[in-house]
Amino acid sequence: MTIDTFVLRRQQGWQELERCIATARGGALRDVSAKDLERFGILYRRSVSDLAIARRDFPDEDITEYLNGLCARAHPLLYRGSPLRLGSLPSFYATGLPRAFRAAKIYVVASLVLSLAGVLAGWLAVALRPDLAATLIPHSLFDQMARGEVPTGGLDNAGFTAGFIIQNNIRVALLCFAGGALLGLPTVYVLLLNGWTLGTLAAAVHRDGFDLPFWSFIVPHGVIELSVIIFAGATGLMLGDAVLRPGLLSRADSLSRVSGRAVGLAVGAASLLVIAGIIEGYISPSGLPEAAKYFIGVASAILLYSWLLLAGRPQRSRPQMSLERVTPA
Amino acid sequence: MQRDTLQIRTADNVGIGYEPAGIASRFLAVMLDYVIQAAIIFFVFIVVQAAAPDASSTTVALLLFILVPFIVSTGYFVVLETATSGRTPGKRAVGIRVIRVDGSAPQLTEALVRNIIRTLDMPLGVVAMFINSQSRRLGDLAAGTLVVREKTAYSAPPAMPPVLLRTPDAGPQIEGVERLGLTEYSALRTFLSRYGLTPQQRQHLAVEMAKRLHERLQLPASAPERQWPAELFLERLYLQLAGRLQAAP
Numbered sequence: 001m002t003i004d005t006f007v008l009r010r011q012q013g014w015q016e017l018e019r020c021i022a023t024a025r026g027g028a029l030r031d032v033s034a035k036d037l038e039r040f041g042i043l044y045r046r047s048v049s050d051l052a053i054a055r056r057d058f059p060d061e062d063i064t065e066y067l068n069g070l071c072a073r074a075h076p077l078l079y080r081g082s083p084l085r086l087g088s089l090p091s092f093y094a095t096g097l098p099r100a101f102r103a104a105k106i107y108v109v110a111s112l113v114l115s116l117a118g119v120l121a122g123w124l125a126v127a128l129r130p131d132l133a134a135t136l137i138p139h140s141l142f143d144q145m146a147r148g149e150v151p152t153g154g155l156d157n158a159g160f161t162a163g164f165i166i167q168n169n170i171r172v173a174l175l176c177f178a179g180g181a182l183l184g185l186p187t188v189y190v191l192l193l194n195g196w197t198l199g200t201l202a203a204a205v206h207r208d209g210f211d212l213p214f215w216s217f218i219v220p221h222g223v224i225e226l227s228v229i230i231f232a233g234a235t236g237l238m239l240g241d242a243v244l245r246p247g248l249l250s251r252a253d254s255l256s257r258v259s260g261r262a263v264g265l266a267v268g269a270a271s272l273l274v275i276a277g278i279i280e281g282y283i284s285p286s287g288l289p290e291a292a293k294y295f296i297g298v299a300s301a302i303l304l305y306s307w308l309l310l311a312g313r314p315q316r317s318r319p320q321m322s323l324e325r326v327t328p329a
Numbered sequence: 330m331q332r333d334t335l336q337i338r339t340a341d342n343v344g345i346g347y348e349p350a351g352i353a354s355r356f357l358a359v360m361l362d363y364v365i366q367a368a369i370i371f372f373v374f375i376v377v378q379a380a381a382p383d384a385s386s387t388t389v390a391l392l393l394f395i396l397v398p399f400i401v402s403t404g405y406f407v408v409l410e411t412a413t414s415g416r417t418p419g420k421r422a423v424g425i426r427v428i429r430v431d432g433s434a435p436q437l438t439e440a441l442v443r444n445i446i447r448t449l450d451m452p453l454g455v456v457a458m459f460i461n462s463q464s465r466r467l468g469d470l471a472a473g474t475l476v477v478r479e480k481t482a483y484s485a486p487p488a489m490p491p492v493l494l495r496t497p498d499a500g501p502q503i504e505g506v507e508r509l510g511l512t513e514y515s516a517l518r519t520f521l522s523r524y525g526l527t528p529q530q531r532q533h534l535a536v537e538m539a540k541r542l543h544e545r546l547q548l549p550a551s552a553p554e555r556q557w558p559a560e561l562f563l564e565r566l567y568l569q570l571a572g573r574l575q576a577a578p
Contacts, residue, residue, distance in 0.1 A: 002511075002514060002518075002571050003515070003518070004490055004571075004575075005574075045341060048339065048341045048343045048345075049341070049343070051343055051345070052343045057511050057515075060515075060519075065480070066480075068345060068346050068480070069480030071339075071343075071345050072345050072346075072347060072432075072477075072479075073479065073480070075339060075345060075432050075433070076414055076432065076433055076434035077414075077434070079339075079340070079431075079432065079433035079434070080414065080433050080434035080436060081434075081436040081438070082436070083436065163395060163396050164395055167395055167396060167399040170399075170403075171399075171448075174403075174445045174448070175448060175449075177445055177446075178445050178446040178448055178449045180471075181446050181467040181468070181470070181471050182449065182453070182467070186449070252465075252470045253473075255470055255471050256442075256470065256471055256472060256473030257473075259442045259471040259472065260438050260439075260442065260472075260473070263438060263441045263442050263445070264438075266445070267441060267445075
């Protein structure tokens with residue numbers, strides 16, 4: 001077969017595939033009828049085998065490059081992972097997220113330990129050098145809190161506070177995940193700093209004896225917020241671990257394999273920050289009695305962790321007492 | 330013209346060649362996408378202004394200035410890369426797209442991973458792109474994706490048979506044509522299709538080529554074909570070979 005006869009004989013199929021690609025790109029493949037879809041597959045496989053023939057027989061001709069481009073455009077339309085369906089979102093929260101959380105529990109513990117180390121270091125720093133407390137506490141925003149002036153009753157800007165805090169915390173949580181690509185070092189930094197801020201503040205407040213109002217401000221939203229940062233940190237540590245200890249895979253392959261699993265936990269956890277932010281805007285600084293605020297904190301802890309630890313577990317078949325079996329037939 | 334290509338083997342066991350997009354075109358694409366994001370944010374401002382001109386309370390205004398840019402900048406790439414299989418408007422304009430390392434289309438997972446890591450990649454990913462042979466940034470490495478050029482030729486280039494000037498037909502049967510095949514046919518076709526040679530250069534090349542083909546045909550020293558002018562010989566041989574090959578399946 002010469003190149004002229006090759007092109008002449010096969011051209012029609014290529015043009016048809018070209019039209020299929022245009023339709024599939026215009027809408028989505030799901031609008032294409034089953035018959036046309038089958039035709040698409042047939043045309044694609046024919047073109048790929050034409051590409052193989054052209055590579056062998058006409059390696060330097062334009063036609064080979066054209067066929068390569070044609071196949072390159074058709075291939076991702078036919079080969080892809082399972083598409084996103086909004087209908088799968090409830091089952092993600094019902095089972096997927098808790099399972100991802102439990103699968104990552106070692107990293108959650110490591111992330112918790114890092115955060116506690118930050119808290120401890122911050123507390124000790126303020127306790128040992130009270131003269132330096134003002135410089136040790138990083139957030140100038142919280143200066144007033146360190147002086148015991150816990151913001152209460154200031155709900156004028158609750159919406160703004162909530163919105164600002166939600167986007168800021170989501171940014172931090174996603175940064176914790178992203179830091180995994182740099183061996184998890186930014187993640188470790190964020191976790192330590194987060195713990196340090198809480199530790200120094202708590203120590204300063206404790207020194208001045210404002211513990212109860214301070215914690216009543218922190219606890220309602222803090223349970224979810226701090227938990228989420230720890231979970232997001234865990235995903236970053238997961239990625240960092242994948243790069244540091246890739247096993248038999250290349251470091252890039254190991255990273256991409258783990259990040260596909262970790263991103264669901266990171267994004268799912270970050271979405272909980274919307275709840276935490278609303279509490280922080282509307283409840284934490286409100287004039288509610290302290291007991292009510294503590295109650296909200298404890299209730300959120302019970303809800304959060306019973307969901308994460310219990311939801312989506314495989315159903316154990318309970319041993320059933322069956323009289324018929326016991327009694328001889 | 331073949332540039333540096335990366336062969337990705339498909340399920341059909343045929344390698345499809347991809348040309349990884351370089352830093353410059355990717356930078357241009359991301360800049361275009363940022364311009365579009367800015368336009369979207371601006372549009373939302375205008376709409377809110379028009380819908381509620383008296384809602385100028387600090388809460389509404391500050392929510393607009395903080396939340397709308399946050400949602401647009403975070404969601405733009407994730408939503409569009411998922412919806413368009415890796416061809417955001419900026420990338421499409423530049424002629425590049427995202428694919429997974431196995432050549433398939435990226436889905437939500439890949440879009441999330443590579444765009445969450447984008448925040449780190451603005452300063453640092455450029456270094457990764459310099460080092461990596463496929464210009465993959467950190468987000469690409471983590472998501473298992475890469476950005477490639479889309480070929481812009483959307484129709485098959487017509488096969489152009491060479492114009493023959495020296496012979497009206499295939500001429501007398503050349504001895505031993507059956508010894509030759511596609512390789513010689515392609516070489517002849519390439520030579521006969523060449524433009525821009527001076528007659529002397531063309532003559533010189535033709536003589537060299539004819540000499541080798543005489544050898545391959547194993548023509549006896551007395552064969553009349555050896556006496557033909559080189560270019561006439563090549564044209565006749567081309568026509569006879571084409572006839573043979575076209576007859577074959």
